[in-house]
Amino acid sequence: MRKTLFGIVVLILLAGFPAREATAQQPLDGMIERELAALVATYKLLHAAPELSHYEEKTSAFVAKELKTLGYTVTERIGKYDRPEWVGYGVAGVLKNGEGPIVLVRADMDALPVEEKTGLPYASKVRVKNDAGQEVGVMHACGHDVHITTLLGTAKMLVQLRDQWRGTLVLVGQPAEETIDGAKAMLNDGLYGKIPKPDYAIALHDHGEIEAGKVGYTSGFALASSTSVDIIVRGIGGHGSTPQVAKDPVVVAAQIVLALQTIISRETSPLDPAVVTVGSIHGGTKRNIIPEEVNLQLTVRAYKEEVRRKLIASIERIAKGTALAAGIPAELSPLVKVSETEITPATYNDPALTERLSNVFTRALGAENVVKWPQIMGSEDFGRFGLEGQQIPTALFWVGAADPSKVEESKRTGKPLAGAHSPLFAPLPEPTIKTGVKAMTSAVLELMKRQS
Ligand SMILES: [Zn+2]
Numbered sequence: 001m002r003k004t005l006f007g008i009v010v011l012i013l014l015a016g017f018p019a020r021e022a023t024a025q026q027p028l029d030g031m032i033e034r035e036l037a038a039l040v041a042t043y044k045l046l047h048a049a050p051e052l053s054h055y056e057e058k059t060s061a062f063v064a065k066e067l068k069t070l071g072y073t074v075t076e077r078i079g080k081y082d083r084p085e086w087v088g089y090g091v092a093g094v095l096k097n098g099e100g101p102i103v104l105v106r107a108d109m110d111a112l113p114v115e116e117k118t119g120l121p122y123a124s125k126v127r128v129k130n131d132a133g134q135e136v137g138v139m140h141a142c143g144h145d146v147h148i149t150t151l152l153g154t155a156k157m158l159v160q161l162r163d164q165w166r167g168t169l170v171l172v173g174q175p176a177e178e179t180i181d182g183a184k185a186m187l188n189d190g191l192y193g194k195i196p197k198p199d200y201a202i203a204l205h206d207h208g209e210i211e212a213g214k215v216g217y218t219s220g221f222a223l224a225s226s227t228s229v230d231i232i233v234r235g236i237g238g239h240g241s242t243p244q245v246a247k248d249p250v251v252v253a254a255q256i257v258l259a260l261q262t263i264i265s266r267e268t269s270p271l272d273p274a275v276v277t278v279g280s281i282h283g284g285t286k287r288n289i290i291p292e293e294v295n296l297q298l299t300v301r302a303y304k305e306e307v308r309r310k311l312i313a314s315i316e317r318i319a320k321g322t323a324l325a326a327g328i329p330a331e332l333s334p335l336v337k338v339s340e341t342e343i344t345p346a347t348y349n350d351p352a353l354t355e356r357l358s359n360v361f362t363r364a365l366g367a368e369n370v371v372k373w374p375q376i377m378g379s380e381d382f383g384r385f386g387l388e389g390q391q392i393p394t395a396l397f398w399v400g401a402a403d404p405s406k407v408e409e410s411k412r413t414g415k416p417l418a419g420a421h422s423p424l425f426a427p428l429p430e431p432t433i434k435t436g437v438k439a440m441t442s443a444v445l446e447l448m449k450r451q452s
């Protein structure tokens with residue numbers, strides 16, 4: 001009798017585990033489905049009303065209002081920039097739910113100075129004056145409106161599912177990701193004194209090449225560090241017809257631009273990815289005048305800090321050495337300035353955390369909808385939430401935003417898809433948001449699951 005009862009209990013327990021796993025997903029699907037129309041409406045509103053980096057006033061107020069309505073304790077206006085005229089529009093919503101881990105989820109909120117050309121009914125028509133006084137179109141061309149919508153959807157799901165997790169959930173709306181100074185501004189303003197310091201920080205970013213309905217992950221280095229470097233090449237001006245009495249900075253700048261490319265091909269290990277791009281070159285006013293200076297603007301990308309430092313040292317050496325070889329006097333040696341603000345470390349996805357997340361995505365979305373994605377040389381400032389030396393494990397994953405039929409067509413024709421920062425970037429709203437909310441909610445539930 002006792003033996004039979006024991007057998008029955010074991011059977012019930014064994015049968016119960018997979019059943020609980022399966023039913024835990026089904027209510028989430030239904031819950032997201034019920035919210036989807038409202039979330040897509042929110043997305044379209046946000047898409048039509050983008051705000052540039054450092055000016056996310058209305059977007060952050062909207063995020064704050066929504067989180068407050070859901071019962072989160074909200075702190076607004078977090079962020080201190082080097083330029084005092086910029087207001088820090090960071091938002092954080094905290095939901096305490098007993099003893100357990102502290103998990104931070106971040107969504108960035110800013111848009112880009114891009115004139116939208118998608119022709120969508122909810123396309124942005126916003127035009128503003130930028131900091132330089134030029135009128136520019138504004139567009140959520142990087143899909144940060146997807147991120148905000150997903151954050152709000154996740155916020156709602158986790159309120160409804162609060163009996164399934166324990167701990168403190170921190171949802172962050174971050175300003176100024178595109179200018180890579182927003183996360184830094186929030187931390188400089190004492191973010192981890194205003195909200196509990198997290199045990200984990202996670203984020204998602206939409207991806208224009210991954211089909212909507214899928215997610216992608218990268219373990220270890222996922223995005224590169226970015227460093228802005230300016231070079232002022234100085235010379236001795238004169239008449240264009242008498243180069244012998246001048247020192248032409250245009251020719252020296254041209255030599256520098258080409259020589260810089262040998263840093264990657266000849267000085268760094270082929271196994272250490274790195275990029276040096278001269279994105280802007282300006283000098284001179286007229287055909288027959290040799291100018292006094294030429295300005296170069298560079299972006300430098302790398303994963304490892306020692307590689308980044310070596311790149312910068314090489315840039316300086318090549319700039320100065322080339323000028324010296326051209327006979328530019330020492331007092332007019334090129335000025336090489338490494339920006340202290342336009343700089344962000346590499347995004348390193350903690351391997352153990354990434355493995356946990358990829359496993360939970362496989363369970364939630366099916367193995368066919370979870371793809372291992374290669375690392376890229378683009379940059380993000382999300383890694384800063386992990387603090388210097390990756391003190392807090394962080395992971396950023398990709399959420400597919402592309403129309404699957406367009407991905408198919410692109411593979412067939414070889415024509416690239418319109419990705420992030422393109423005026424034609426158009427995430428497919430329903431499946432992208434649904435998958436984003438499901439993946440992020442499942443990720444948080446995994447990290448905060450109730451220990452019974
Ligand atoms: Zn972007």
Ligand SMILES: [Zn+2]
Pocket residue numbers: 142143144177205
């Ligand atoms: Zn982005």
